[in-house]
Amino acid sequence: MSSITYIRCASQLITVRGGTKEPKRAQDMSDIGIIEHGSVVVENGLITFVGSDVEAERYVHTLNGHINTIDASGKIVTPGLIDAHTHIVFGGSREKELEMRLNGAKYIDILKAGGGILQTTTSTREATEEQLIQETSKRLNRFLQYGVTTVEAKSGYGLTLEDELKQLRAAKKLDERHPIDIVSTFMGAHAVPVEYKENPDEFVRLVIEEMIPRVAEENLAEFCDVFCEEGVFTIQQSEQILEAGKRYGLKPKIHADEIVQFGGAELAAKVGAVSADHLLQVSDEGIKQMAKSGVIAVLLPGTAFFLMEKPANARKMIEAGVPVALSTDRNPGSSPTESLPFIMNLACLTMKMTPAEVLTACTINAAHAIGKADEVGSIEVGKKGDLVLFDAPNYQTLQYNYAVNLVDTVIKKGQVIVEGGALRDVPVPTT
Ligand code: IZC
Ligand code: ZN
Numbered sequence: 001m002s003s004i005t006y007i008r009c010a011s012q013l014i015t016v017r018g019g020t021k022e023p024k025r026a027q028d029m030s031d032i033g034i035i036e037h038g039s040v041v042v043e044n045g046l047i048t049f050v051g052s053d054v055e056a057e058r059y060v061h062t063l064n065g066h067i068n069t070i071d072a073s074g075k076i077v078t079p080g081l082i083d084a085h086t087h088i089v090f091g092g093s094r095e096k097e098l099e100m101r102l103n104g105a106k107y108i109d110i111l112k113a114g115g116g117i118l119q120t121t122t123s124t125r126e127a128t129e130e131q132l133i134q135e136t137s138k139r140l141n142r143f144l145q146y147g148v149t150t151v152e153a154k155s156g157y158g159l160t161l162e163d164e165l166k167q168l169r170a171a172k173k174l175d176e177r178h179p180i181d182i183v184s185t186f187m188g189a190h191a192v193p194v195e196y197k198e199n200p201d202e203f204v205r206l207v208i209e210e211m212i213p214r215v216a217e218e219n220l221a222e223f224c225d226v227f228c229e230e231g232v233f234t235i236q237q238s239e240q241i242l243e244a245g246k247r248y249g250l251k252p253k254i255h256a257d258e259i260v261q262f263g264g265a266e267l268a269a270k271v272g273a274v275s276a277d278h279l280l281q282v283s284d285e286g287i288k289q290m291a292k293s294g295v296i297a298v299l300l301p302g303t304a305f306f307l308m309e310k311p312a313n314a315r316k317m318i319e320a321g322v323p324v325a326l327s328t329d330r331n332p333g334s335s336p337t338e339s340l341p342f343i344m345n346l347a348c349l350t351m352k353m354t355p356a357e358v359l360t361a362c363t364i365n366a367a368h369a370i371g372k373a374d375e376v377g378s379i380e381v382g383k384k385g386d387l388v389l390f391d392a393p394n395y396q397t398l399q400y401n402y403a404v405n406l407v408d409t410v411i412k413k414g415q416v417i418v419e420g421g422a423l424r425d426v427p428v429p430t431t
Contacts, residue, residue, distance in 0.1 A: 003043070004066065006069045013379060016363045023368040038056075038077070047380065082151075082366035083330070084369035086151050089155070091125075091127035091135065108230075108231060110333075132167065146339050147388035150180065150182075150183070150376055159191065164188050169220065172184065185221055186224050208241060215248075223371075224250035224253070228262060230259065238267060242267075252274065256279055266285060266289050275297070276298070279312045297322045298369050299311070302328055305346055318357065325368070326340075343362075344399060356395065363377045388407060390408060
């Protein structure tokens with residue numbers, strides 16, 4: 001028997017339609033396809049109807065079977081939010097770094113001194129795959145409560161073949177067992193581990209010759225990412241790694257121009273990266289090349305906020321025609337939050353993106369940044385029934401109330417997962 005979910009009488013249905021083929025750029029980012037008094041029908045996990053309440057009534061009368069009707073009056077309905085950049089699979093915690101940074105230490109200096117990512121590497125190596133699954137599922141549950149139904153997850157805290165595989169296998173199992181869909185990125189080039197400190201090129205060789213082929217063989221990732229930054233991986237090393245990934249079918253992404261202007265955006269355009277992420281220090285030339293090559297800018301204003309830095313120049317990128325997505329960058333060092341709605345607030349308040357642009361950035365453009373725009377990211381017939389009901393009468397209210405969770409209901413493939421802001425018995429995955 002078919003399973004039917006009928007969400008009716010939304011004060012605004014934010015469809016974000018019209019961006020499935022190409023990410024939205026410039027003025028199109030403000031076109032979020034609002035249907036006032038709108039309804040959606042999901043059958044067997046997929047959206048089969050989108051339109052006005054009146055048309056929807058006629059449509060559901062033609063259906064057979066039990067219909068789960070959800071009244072969205074007084075609320076807006078958006079596509080399930082998509083977080084296109086996270087490092088959620090890790091062991092341990094780094095709360096002491098906050099105090100160090102408040103006392104003047106810099107994020108990158110903590111890493112250079114063997115802390116930061118390298119500290120998380122130690123605790124991730126110590127954790128079993130099962131422990132990583134348990135810890136990460138708590139983070140995923142919080143993501144759900146913030147309306148996030150799809151996340152990208154990077155490896156990069158193992159930095160040995162076996163430990164990278166362990167992280168990616170944990171992500172794969174979570175994708176299978178947890179309601180949130182996970183898209184994996186191999187990021188063996190996240191930092192040079194201490195054992196290769198004197199010989200970073202040997203570590204690059206290991207990433208290229210041993211890790212990438214194995215990750216591809218086990219089908220553990222769709223993307224390959226590199227922390228291209230002064231003191232981490234050079235432009236040349238990054239290019240070699242991303243090109244090696246491409247040869248094995250891993251699509252390139254890059255951590256670019258976060259701390260210093262380094263040419264990461266230009267490299268993203270050169271290798272045909274799907275996205276370049278961070279971009280606080282991007283050059284004008286880098287922006288131009290990204291716009292020309294269609295590289296998506298994944299901006300992470302929560303990271304700038306938490307590291308007490310000036311955020312990326314989103315307006316300049318949008319005006320130059322670069323498609324922009326937004327993400328939490330959820331990780332234990334520079335962005336310990338699952339609140340994508342707060343990141344949306346920050347995008348408005350610190351980068352002057354408009355409420356409509358941020359919705360596009362966290363839905364269809366984020367879907368493009370993880371290669372899933374044909375499945376998710378908008379409320380259109382044929383896409384997954386991933387939807388969020390926010391306790392807000394219009395979309396502007398989401399950005400006007402800041403650091404407040406207005407999520408009321410989260411629907412994943414037609415199933416209600418969050419109700420009244422609370423998780424419904426989501427199983428914590430076990431083996
Ligand atoms: O653990 O610090 N920026 N990688 C690059 C990170 C932040 C994650 C971390
Ligand atoms: Zn990152």
